[in-house]
Amino acid sequence: MLSIIPIGVDADIISGQDLSEIIVRSIKLSKLEIEEYDILVIAQKIISKSEGRMIDIASIFPSKKALELARVHDKDPRLIQLILNESKKIIRLSKKHAITQTKHGFVCANAGIDQSNVSKDPRYVLLLPQDPDSSARKIRKRMFELTKKNVSVIISDTFGRPFRNGQTNVAIGISGISPLRSYIGNTDQYGRELRVTEIAIADEIASAAELVMEKALKVPVAIVRGYKYKFIQSEDETKPSIDVLIRKEKDDLFLN
Amino acid sequence: MLSIIPIGVDADIISGQDLSEIIVRSIKLSKLEIEEYDILVIAQKIISKSEGRMIDIASIFPSKKALELARVHDKDPRLIQLILNESKKIIRLSKKHAITQTKHGFVCANAGIDQSNVSKDPRYVLLLPQDPDSSARKIRKRMFELTKKNVSVIISDTFGRPFRNGQTNVAIGISGISPLRSYIGNTDQYGRELRVTEIAIADEIASAAELVMEKALKVPVAIVRGYKYKFIQSEDETKPSIDVLIRKEKDDLFLN
Numbered sequence: 001m002l003s004i005i006p007i008g009v010d011a012d013i014i015s016g017q018d019l020s021e022i023i024v025r026s027i028k029l030s031k032l033e034i035e036e037y038d039i040l041v042i043a044q045k046i047i048s049k050s051e052g053r054m055i056d057i058a059s060i061f062p063s064k065k066a067l068e069l070a071r072v073h074d075k076d077p078r079l080i081q082l083i084l085n086e087s088k089k090i091i092r093l094s095k096k097h098a099i100t101q102t103k104h105g106f107v108c109a110n111a112g113i114d115q116s117n118v119s120k121d122p123r124y125v126l127l128l129p130q131d132p133d134s135s136a137r138k139i140r141k142r143m144f145e146l147t148k149k150n151v152s153v154i155i156s157d158t159f160g161r162p163f164r165n166g167q168t169n170v171a172i173g174i175s176g177i178s179p180l181r182s183y184i185g186n187t188d189q190y191g192r193e194l195r196v197t198e199i200a201i202a203d204e205i206a207s208a209a210e211l212v213m214e215k216a217l218k219v220p221v222a223i224v225r226g227y228k229y230k231f232i233q234s235e236d237e238t239k240p241s242i243d244v245l246i247r248k249e250k251d252d253l254f255l256n
Numbered sequence: 257m258l259s260i261i262p263i264g265v266d267a268d269i270i271s272g273q274d275l276s277e278i279i280v281r282s283i284k285l286s287k288l289e290i291e292e293y294d295i296l297v298i299a300q301k302i303i304s305k306s307e308g309r310m311i312d313i314a315s316i317f318p319s320k321k322a323l324e325l326a327r328v329h330d331k332d333p334r335l336i337q338l339i340l341n342e343s344k345k346i347i348r349l350s351k352k353h354a355i356t357q358t359k360h361g362f363v364c365a366n367a368g369i370d371q372s373n374v375s376k377d378p379r380y381v382l383l384l385p386q387d388p389d390s391s392a393r394k395i396r397k398r399m400f401e402l403t404k405k406n407v408s409v410i411i412s413d414t415f416g417r418p419f420r421n422g423q424t425n426v427a428i429g430i431s432g433i434s435p436l437r438s439y440i441g442n443t444d445q446y447g448r449e450l451r452v453t454e455i456a457i458a459d460e461i462a463s464a465a466e467l468v469m470e471k472a473l474k475v476p477v478a479i480v481r482g483y484k485y486k487f488i489q490s491e492d493e494t495k496p497s498i499d500v501l502i503r504k505e506k507d508d509l510f511l512n
Contacts, residue, residue: 002468004258097509107419107510117444158455162418162510163363164426165503166436166456168463180422188373189474199414200422201467207424208464211457211483212258218445227467247421253353254363254418 006212007221015052020142023221034147037231041209043220044128044157044172045117047135053127054118069093086111086127102128105246106172108159132173133241140175150231152176156206169210171202171242177229178240200245262468263477271308276398279477290403293487297465299476300384300413300428301373303391309383310374325349342367342383358384361502362428364415388429389497396431406487408432412462425466427458427498433485434496456501
């Protein structure tokens with residue numbers, strides 16, 4: 001059995017705060033304890049806040065390109081400039097939406113830049129963490145220092161997707177657990193190769209956690225408990241990485 | 257707190273069987289009881305089997321078009337014929353994969369036709385249910401007859417998706433619960449409109465359930481317990497429907 005436990009965080013996270021400490025305190029306030037191999041799913045928003053990714057949009061000076069795009073698509077040129085800064089590729093730009101590929105490789109709206117649940121002051125917007133895997137790794141290590149428990153960490157964000165309406169939570173950073181579960185080489189009960197090859201469990205865990213994270217309320221953390229997986233305490237700082245979930249454009253059968 | 261409870265089904269499902277009765281028996285064998293407003297996630301495979309969607313591929317006579325496509329892409333012409341029968345649109349066809357839009361509107365590989373975990377006899381393949389919403393509705397009603405509990409039903413399947421590697425479970429049929437949770441008009445803690453508008457909770461619940469469904473083993477059912485939602489006991493047989501998750505092509509910002 002899997003348990004998905006919401007953890008409320010009753011504080012406005014600010015830059016430089018020790019987020020792990022706040023999470024540990026919040027778990028205690030919920031009269032719970034962290035357990036070995038728990039998976040901690042953390043909303044990107046509080047990670048970004050703690051890492052100082054809140055930007056005063058008034059401080060942005062749009063380039064000529066941003067001004068032109070903003071004029072054509074009736075958008076704030078400073079927001080367009082930020083989207084350009086955070087993206088390696090613009091996929092679609094329309095009056096209502098900007099779909100881009102972020103520098104990390106994620107395809108999402110507005111390069112993942114958030115304007116809701118950011119600050120009282122509407123001038124502030126929130127960028128994605130610069131290196132979400134590294135953010136997840138730091139929290140995993142700090143959680144161990146604070147609790148002596150090995151936990152995995154998944155940083156989640158809410159993205160739209162092609163073909164299907166509605167947004168879902170996906171993983172944008174990971175530590176301690178592999179993002180994919182491979183069935184390559186496995187056979188079914190009749191000895192035939194499985195059609196399913198690799199399951200994006202990191203995205204499924206992020207989605208599961210979303211079900212207890214209240215959008216308008218202060219539940220930016222969930223504990224996923226009871227999932228069977230191989231804990232990875234890698235010496236290699238680059239593994240596991242969310243990069244394995246990012247499909248190379250040339251391999252995308254849905255698009256080519 | 258949310259609980260995701262795996263339900264093993266120790267039987268090969270055959271056409272015409274009362275699947276609800278088998279599920280109720282399996283739940284009892286797990287020493288569990290169904291509770292009011294539980295969400296039952298059921299793998300498409302056993303729904304299709306119980307509805308007689310297993311096809312002997314030797315019984316298929318490929319058309320000229322199927323023969324030509326099969327020749328070009330080095331595939332079994334009978335499988336191509338079945339894919340054509342089940343699809344309203346071919347999106348991509350290559351030597352390795354066929355991505356189509358099924359008659360229901362789902363975009364997936366091979367029109368959702370399965371060759372693994374189907375039968376001892378490799379000639380058999382399994383088609384998606386003809387009307388998965390209706391399959392879900394029938395099970396919801398039959399579960400009430402058998403247990404006097406109102407449950408929601410989500411039929412899930414494992415699909416790939418653009419941009420991201422790895423497959424995830426999504427919902428292909430639904431009853432009792434709306435596939436989307438709307439935040440339209442809601443405001444954040446600072447009174448600003450939420451960026452997130454609609455969450456595809458049906459897909460998130462299907463993904464959560466996948467985490468306890470063992471691919472190679474016989475766990476085709478999961479109970480999702482503790483999710484807060486409005487139970488829909490609609491007089492209108494057409495609602496809720498998975499159709500709200502199917503994006504109209506012209507509205508797909510990711511593709512246009």
